[in-house]
Amino acid sequence: MLATLVPLFFEDMSVASYCLYAQKENMFEHPHLLGAGKYDGAGSIVGIEVFDSISETDLIDNCSIIIPINNISLFSNIEQQLTRFQGRIMLLLDQSIKPEDSYNKRIVDLKNKGFKLAIKDLPLANVEDYKTLLKDFDLFLVNSDTGDVVEQAKAFRKVLPSIDFCAENLHSKEEFDAAKDSGLFKIFEGTFFRIPINTQDTEVTPIKMNYMKLMSVINRPDFDLEDVANVIGQDPALSIELLKIANKLTLNSNIRSIQQATALLGQRELRRWLNTTLFNGLAAGKPNEITRLSLIRARFAENLALVFDYAMRKDELFLMGLFSLLNLILDMPMEEALTQVGVSNEIKKALVSGDGIFAPQLDFLLSYEAGDWQEVSRLMVLHDIEMHVVYDAYVEALKWYGNMFIEH
CATH class of the missing domain: 3.20.20.450 (EAL domain)
Incomplete structure (x- = not known):
């Protein structure tokens, strides 16, 4: 189904x-x-x-x-x-x-x-x-x-x-x-x-500029945890959320510093958490559905990484889905918006020009969310994908989105 x-x-x-x-x-x-x-x-x-x-x-x-x-x-x-x-x-x-x-x-x-x-x-x-x-x-x-x-x-x-x-x-x-x-x-x-609103001059607030600068740092292939910890430490809201997450991961001790928290999470988890959290900050003031759709796309893309033979690049696919409406969030052309946050060339190719190795999966995501079952069926046959795998991946993305906003 x-x-x-x-x-x-x-x-x-x-x-x-x-x-x-x-x-x-x-x-x-x-x-x-x-x-x-x-x-x-x-x-x-x-x-x-x-x-x-x-x-x-x-x-x-x-x-x-x-x-x-x-x-x-x-x-x-x-x-x-x-x-x-x-x-x-x-x-x-x-x-x-x-x-x-x-x-x-x-x-x-x-x-x-x-x-x-x-x-x-x-x-x-x-x-x-x-x-x-x-x-x-x-x-x-x-x-x-x-x-x-x-x-x-x-x-x-x-x-x-x-x-x-x-x-x-x-x-x-x-x-x-x-x-x-x-x-x-x-x-x-x-x-x-x-469809993005085409405006000649787009003013980006200082706090959003800081978010985009931080995203451009964490999306580099290798980044310095201490540098990121110093930037997070300047934002009280980010600091509080990071410490909450870090303390959930520890059973017998309390994390008391941003440096400890970033070291505990490591590059991969820190990058993932910050991209999601900062994205929500960038989307403030936009229709809630834009945020919801972006987050579900991100998780759905990640869940389908294996069936598209990109299990080792699922983090990139998550970002591709997350940033797939970034031009609407920032009210600027997609190419310029992606430059602000820093992503891989393959993500840029898929989101800007619709080509590259991730383009087929992006096409699949868009056809699925639109309920274009004829095109989805064609792509499942073309890529030899089982229907139940796709459905399970989408349902898990819905659950994941819902759980994001539950306080534990």
């Missing part, structure tokens, strides 16, 4: 919902799914196992969890399958649901049991037939891939005056701005949030 969680946003770029995208089988090993993938799993809800790996606090408080449902699984035991995230589940249906009495009764029943409802892929020509059915729905998805999303929304609004609209598949900042400025949409989805 393959599964990922795709974010949807409010106009202020806070997360409104996460939508489950899942596929039960490898499309290239089971070609019939290329034409009928939406019925994969039939009565069961494919991919909900991913929620067993995360706690409710791992996702943004009060955001909706969108679960795609087809005309078969609608009549399954949804209530028994979806027992977590009470009051937050939104069932996403499509035009396979017919405006008939049997469907309407089931939808009303689910609504009365606390489920929210959404619908997508409904042509304008059919909306009039669905008016009675849609009166209980909370969200209507308007697809920008089928035409100008604003013009579509204007036409839909004439028939559906009260339902909230979501603009989906927005691929550029311009598309997002147009949808937002129209005032017709409450929620937005697409790759637009990964």
Whole structure:
């Protein structure tokens, strides 16, 4: 099985919902799914196992969890399958649901049991037939891939005056701005949030400059632990966190100095901890999803190092994932951003020009998080990767991210 969680946003770029995208089988090993993938799993809800790996606090408080449902699984035991995230589940249906009495009764029943409802892929020509059915729905998805999303929304609004609209598949900042400025949409989805804002002058605060200088030092192949300890010692917050971590690693003695702590961790662990911690500092003030996505990419890339035959370079793959949105964090071109923090040439090649030895794994990460299961299936066949290995690597990355913020 393959599964990922795709974010949807409010106009202020806070997360409104996460939508489950899942596929039960490898499309290239089971070609019939290329034409009928939406019925994969039939009565069961494919991919909900991913929620067993995360706690409710791992996702943004009060955001909706969108679960795609087809005309078969609608009549399954949804209530028994979806027992977590009470009051937050939104069932996403499509035009396979017919405006008939049997469907309407089931939808009303689910609504009365606390489920929210959404619908997508409904042509304008059919909306009039669905008016009675849609009166209980909370969200209507308007697809920008089928035409100008604003013009579509204007036409839909004439028939559906009260339902909230979501603009989906927005691929550029311009598309997002147009949808937002129209005032017709409450929620937005697409790759637009990964597109950097092009500004001529970008001011970087002094503390972020210090973070980038420190990152450029620790990402050298060999660095002096004492030099790094001296820099950390000038930052009270970093010093406190480092001592906390070091003392967790010792059973019978207390670490009382930054020098002791850096020596205990060693270069590899110190580099890893500082990159993650400093990255969170750099990302302060940016949408939380940028940080979450970067950290999950980092761990996911590291977990897949073995299957891509780069087990000895998993630390580099971690950094590639961690810094894959650094241009958004620093509001500058990727090449310039990577120069600020210091990374290997192979990471630069993958993130700047999409080539080099790490490019195939980066392509895999991006296809997976977007739920592009046809491309993921092709790459798994090409690289002879077992599906369960990929799924386990992603789930472990979700768990790791959740555990990062738990105080022990």
